[in-house]
Amino acid sequence: MKFILFIFCCGLLCFSAQAQKNVHSFVLGDSVFLLDGKPFQMISGEMHYPRVPKEAWRQRMKMAKAMGLNTIGTYVFWNLHEPQKDKFDFTGNNDIAAFVKTAQEEGLWVVLRPSPYVCAEWEFGGYPYWLQNEKGLTVRSTEAQYLAEYKKYIKELGKRLAPLQVNHGGNIIMVQVENEYGSYGKDKMYLDVNRKMFIEAGFDGLLYTCDPVRDVKDGHLDGLLPAVNGTDKPDEIKNLVRTNHDGKGPFYVAEWYPAWFDWWGEKHHTVPAEKYTPGLERVLSAGISINMYMFHGGTTRDFMNGANYNDRNPYEPQISSYDYDAPLDEAGNATPKFMDFRKVIQKNLPAGTVLPDVPAAKPVIKLPAINFTQATGLFDVLPKAKLNATPLTFEDLNQAYGFVLYRTDITGATSGLLKIKDLRDYGIIFINGKRVAVLDRRLKQDSVMITVPEGKVTLEILVENLGRINFGPYLLKNKKGITEKVLLGDKELNNWQMYSLPFDNINAIGLKNKKPAADAPVIKTATIELKEIADTYFDMHNWGKGVVWVNGHNLGRYWYIGPQQTLYVPAEWLKKGQNKIAILELLKTDQIILQSVEKPVLAELYPAIVK
Structure with missing residues (x-):
């Protein structure tokens, strides 16, 4: 009995020691971040879990490691997790805790950005639509109804994510309070309410704010680190942080942009890597931490794209591809920009550091032409x-x-x-x-x-x-x-x-294979048999406007006006055997043939108006 008790106690002590070993400290030094008391330079890349199939998260994270990143940044999206009031969803691609844990398994730290407002070229900036049904509710304010809903949501996040902070044995090293609030307002009381809610929800580690250069003064909160967005000038970064942080650092660029996003009817944005490598070199060599927005954009599916609009510019809805001309392309492959950034990062890592080899590009296939013989008029269902x-x-x-x-x-x-x-x-x-x-x-x-x-x-x-x-x-x-x-x-x-x-579940629509009226929007379906699976791209050049699904997964919108003319089809959503394709076509309702290609087409505009 004594022997058994001895073995049990030894096991308990080993378990306790292991648990203690996994708990880290991450704090602010006067000029650098300190991880377990040692200087730590964050080299981070933004990647959003809903924009990447869950089955592909790990592959994208391995690519991050291969480029030299040690951290992943991600927003958390309220409208995904509370699509209807008091109905929460953290399953499947919405399983943010699984995303964080996968990063930990891959040896990556995480910067979490769970502000109720995310911007992110995302529908309503991440807010759930139903907030607008609460009479008098005002987002991004201290209005009582908003704070009540916000509090319920942040508590739900805290249950799942607070235990994953470094000071609890996880890999979340920092948590962002609000998001570029200085570009919207200057209510410090509102920011402080945010901070208090985060702490009450269990986020008791390192909190910070982030704002563009011109808005840091309005958006930072005393006592929190003010991160700076949109600059790679070390002197500017250090001056802004010190001015707003008691003369101290550390110094962090929370959003460093290697390119930009696209919207319908406007050109595709690309910027050569050589425009950015000098800035990346300046920041890293100065010991400044950085988060690339985006390292990997992915795809904005399920009607989740946002839009821009103000009194000077027209309404500008964003496209489904969130390729962003990022170092890692929409399908998760390394680009020339990836390789150039990798060289800069490698140069600035501690001597002797060896980066993993860059994985080869993922396989891609061109499918046989798909003939849509079944059609249902939208007005018939x-x-x-x-x-x-x-x-x-x-x-x-x-x-x-x-x-x-x-x-x-x-x-x-x-x-x-x-x-x-x-x-x-x-x-x-x-x-x-x-x-x-x-x-x-x-x-x-x-x-x-x-x-x-x-x-x-x-x-x-x-x-x-x-x-x-x-x-x-x-x-x-x-x-x-x-x-x-x-x-x-x-x-x-x-x-x-x-x-x-709403088309939130294409499989729930009772389709009828009957000839639709000539001008009526139509849902077309086809089944294809695949012996092998790999990434591919549906070529939408000959179609008008609509949405495509593969095996129930919404691939995004297409629109003949461009610049996006293809839809990315992840291999993870195809299967050997039968695959079901559905298209909602609004304009060119007589189209029946769908082709695929091996490369995306993201830069073709056709401004003529269909009548």
């Missing part, structure tokens, strides 16, 4: 309508994303200006099932002359949410659909039927 005298917004319908069909009847022949006030964001207009016009918020289109024939006439307006604004004051004016009223001439049209079409 409508759900039950909701009736109202005036049009209801997406929010009124408790619908987050996708489409809404608005339908009403008109009696009597007439001609006049049909005006939608306000259309958000893309409307296809039908009279008696025939498409007569397309209105596009990007082009500031909200009206068109129409002719209504004699008798009882059905007017339909199919409205697509192209993405809620993710930056600036219009965060507070972000409802979707027909947000006010519809006028024909000087007469307001009433008695509307609204059909919600």
Whole structure:
């Protein structure tokens, strides 16, 4: 018995020692970060878990290690984790804790950015749509309803992520409070409320703020490290941090941009690596820590793209590809920029450090042409309508994303200006099932002359949410659909039927293989047999506008206007044997052939308007 007790005690002591060994300290020194008391330079890259298939997280992290990164940065997205009020989801690709643990297994630290607001070219800047249904709620403020919802959410995050901080044996070394708040406001009380909520939720490690150069003064909070975004000038970085941090460091560039994102109808953004390598060299050689935004962008799927808009510029919805011209491309392969950055990083690592070999590019295949022989008219699979005298917004319908069909009847022949006030964001207009016009918020289109024939006439307006604004004051004016009223001439049209079409589960739609009306949007389906699987790209050049799914996975939007003309198909979502493809096509409804290619096409614009 004594022997058994001895063995048990030894085991307990070993377990305790191992647990203690895994607990680290990460604190601020006067000029450097200190990890377990030793200087630590963060060389980090941003990568967002929902923009990469969960099955591919580890491969992307291995690529990060091969480039010389020691840390991964990621936002946490409220609208993914609480899609409806009080209904939380941390499963599948939303399993942020699994993402963090995978990074730890791959020897990477994590900088966590769980601010309720993320920007990130993400729908509503990460806020869940339903916040707009709470009357009087004001995001990014100390308004009581907002803080109450925010508190519930951050507590849910804390349950899952606070134990993964370094001071608890995990690999999260820093946690960001809010996100570039200085670009939005200067309410220090609001920032302090954020800080307190994080601590109450269990985030008791190192907290920091981040802001662009011009906004650091307004966005930092006394007592927290002020990180600086968008610069690679060591003197500027050090001066800004010291000025706002009691004359001390350490020094951290929380967002260093190796390129930029894209939006529909505008050119693809690329910047050669040689434009950035000198800045990267300056920062690293000065001992400054850095986070590349983005190291790997991936893809924004499931209608999660955001949009930009202000009083000077038009509405600009972002494309599905988040390639970002990043060092690691959309499919997770090393680019020339990756290799050039790797050389700079290698040069600035401690002597004798050997980086892992760069893995070869992933295999890619060109699929045989896919022939879509089955088609279902969208108007043939409508759900039950909701009736109202005036049009209801997406929010009124408790619908987050996708489409809404608005339908009403008109009696009597007439001609006049049909005006939608306000259309958000893309409307296809039908009279008696025939498409007569397309209105596009990007082009500031909200009206068109129409002719209504004699008798009882059905007017339909199919409205697509192209993405809620993710930056600036219009965060507070972000409802979707027909947000006010519809006028024909000087007469307001009433008695509307609204059909919600969120397309959140393509497999749940009861498709009917019957010939659709000529102009009606159509859902086309096909099954293909694969003997081998690898990455590929669907070539959407000959299609108009819509969404594609593979085996139930939303691959993103396509739109003939470009610049994106292909959709990335991850190998992880294909399978040997039968694979189901579905396409929602809004405009070119007679198209039946889908081709694939081995390389993405992200830089072709076609500005002509389909009528």
